[in-house]
Each structure stands twice: as C-alpha cells, then as structure tokens.
Amino acid sequence: MPARQILELSAVSKTYGEGSTTVAALRAVDLVVHAGEFVAVMGPSGSGKSSLLALAGGLDTATGGEIYVRGAPLGRITVAEKARLRRRAVGYVFQDYNLIPSLNAAENVALPLELDGATPGKAHRQAKDALRQVGIEDLAGRFLDELSGGQQQRVAIARAIVGEKALILADEPTGALDSVTGEEIMAVLRRRADAGAGVVLVTHEARHAGWADRVVFLRDGRVVDQAQAENDPHSLLADVPGTAG
Numbered sequence: 001m002p003a004r005q006i007l008e009l010s011a012v013s014k015t016y017g018e019g020s021t022t023v024a025a026l027r028a029v030d031l032v033v034h035a036g037e038f039v040a041v042m043g044p045s046g047s048g049k050s051s052l053l054a055l056a057g058g059l060d061t062a063t064g065g066e067i068y069v070r071g072a073p074l075g076r077i078t079v080a081e082k083a084r085l086r087r088r089a090v091g092y093v094f095q096d097y098n099l100i101p102s103l104n105a106a107e108n109v110a111l112p113l114e115l116d117g118a119t120p121g122k123a124h125r126q127a128k129d130a131l132r133q134v135g136i137e138d139l140a141g142r143f144l145d146e147l148s149g150g151q152q153q154r155v156a157i158a159r160a161i162v163g164e165k166a167l168i169l170a171d172e173p174t175g176a177l178d179s180v181t182g183e184e185i186m187a188v189l190r191r192r193a194d195a196g197a198g199v200v201l202v203t204h205e206a207r208h209a210g211w212a213d214r215v216v217f218l219r220d221g222r223v224v225d226q227a228q229a230e231n232d233p234h235s236l237l238a239d240v241p242g243t244a245g
C-alpha cells in the first residue's frame with residue numbers, strides 16, 4: 001500500500017504586493033510529502049523556501065493552486081478548521097522561534113497540547129519528553145530570558161515535535177546551534193519521520209540535507225531538478241554565492 005500523503009502542494013503560487021511592486025515568490029509549485037518522509041528544501045536566498053513552508057503550515061494563504069494537509073484543502077476549510085488542523089497536526093519551527101516569554105520552557109512546549117484539550121499533567125509529561133529528545137530536559141523550568149539563543153531554539157523544536165505531529169515544518173532550525181547539536185536535531189527530525197511524520201526542513205546546509213530522503217531545490221520560486229539535488233546537493237549549491245554549506 002502506498003504511504004499516506006501528509007502534504008500536497010498543487011500548482012501553488014504566491015505573489016506579494018500589487019502592481020509594479022509585485023514579487024512572485026512561488027510559481028506553480030507541485031510537491032507531495034508522504035508519511036514517513038523527510039524532505040529538505042534548499043535554494044538561494046529569496047528563492048521562496050520560507051514562503052513555501054509558511055503556506056504549507058497554513059500561516060499564509062496561496063495566491064493560486066491548493067495545499068492539502070492530511071487531505072484537507074487549506075484554501076477551502078473554515079478558519080476554525082484550519083486552526084484546529086494546525087494545532088493538532090502541524091509542528092512549526094519558526095526562524096525567530098516565536099516563544100512566549102511569560103511561560104517557562106516546558107509551558108511553551110505544552111501550550112499547543114493544552115489548547116487542544118490535553119490535561120495539564122499529560123501535556124507536561126509530553127513536553128518533558130520532547131525537551132528530553134532535544135537534550136534540554138533539565139531546563140524545563142527556565143524562562144526564556146534564562147536560556148541562551150541555542151537553548152531557546154531547542155525549546156522551539158521541542159514545541160514542534162511534541163504530541164507526535166503528523167507534519168513537522170522547520171525553517172532553518174539549527175541557526176543558533178553548534179554543529180554537533182545541529183546534527184542531534186537532524187537525528188531527532190529523522191526519528192520523527194521514521195516514526196511516521198512527514199518532515200519538511202528548509203536548510204542551506206548540504207550536510208543537513210543529507211539526513212533527508214529527498215531534496216527539493218527551489219530557484220526563483222520554481223522547483224528545479226529534484227533528482228540532481230538528491231544525488232548531490234553540493235552540485236546545485238556550487239554556483240550560488242553565499243549558500244554553499
């Protein structure tokens with residue numbers, strides 16, 4: 001039986017602005033991510049990687065085409081249905097973490113579970129487990145201003161993986177981490193995919209893309225040559241100044 005589709009982008013386009021200031025960030029992008037699949041998205045700065053992730057996570061709306069998360073068309077479900085789907089099924093690691101300063105690390109991680117109706121005890125247990133997976137269980141009671149940038153980034157990753165999300169979307173999730181911790185985070189994402197999640201990672205580091213089953217390369221808002229990227233992501237980065245990792 002073929003693996004279940006977790007995410008599908010069908011002819012998705014995204015333009016920002018109007019008239020002479022229009023920017024076409026994505027142009028007719030098709031992409032399917034199955035359960036158990038870890039997909040890396042690479043490409044030069046401005047090629048549309050963050051836009052693709054934001055649309056897939058329902059944080060922004062497409063200008064054209066349709067996006068399906070676990071079969072639900074994001075452009076055609078209600079705002080409430082979309083909010084529920086995002087809470088239950090989607091874990092998102094933001095570039096700027098998006099954590100809540102008045103909550104401690106464990107509370108930040110537990111929040112999406114509690115919003116979704118989990119008891120505080122169960123949510124806290126799952127939050128502790130997610131913090132353990134990213135290596136900072138001992139910092140569960142710390143507030144954000146007591147954590148380093150890298151530790152905050154790990155809290156953000158824990159929040160995205162907590163509660164066995166079906167789809168994990170991570171936008172450059174290792175920027176504040178040293179290379180050893182970065183590799184550990186890749187191993188965490190790999191394990192989530194092996195356990196059945198669909199994982200999409202935006203990265204400019206070829207060695208991180210090496211953890212993925214498939215590499216999708218974007219250029220000027222279009223998907224170019226997945227097969228080549230799969231065989232040798234370095235080759236696709238070679239002519240892009242400032243992106244070789």
Ligand SMILES: Nc1ncnc2c1ncn2[C@@H]1O[C@H](COP(=O)(O)OP(=O)(O)OP(=O)(O)O)[C@@H](O)[C@H]1O
Pocket residue numbers: 016017023024025043044045046047048049050051052
């Ligand atoms: N909110 C916005 N308003 C206007 N233009 C935007 C907005 N967000 C992105 N863009 C433009 O859309 C294009 C794609 O941007 P996007 O951030 O998706 O690229 P990226 O590949 O993630 O880049 P980077 O690697 O630098 O983060 C760029 O030309 C960018 O300037």
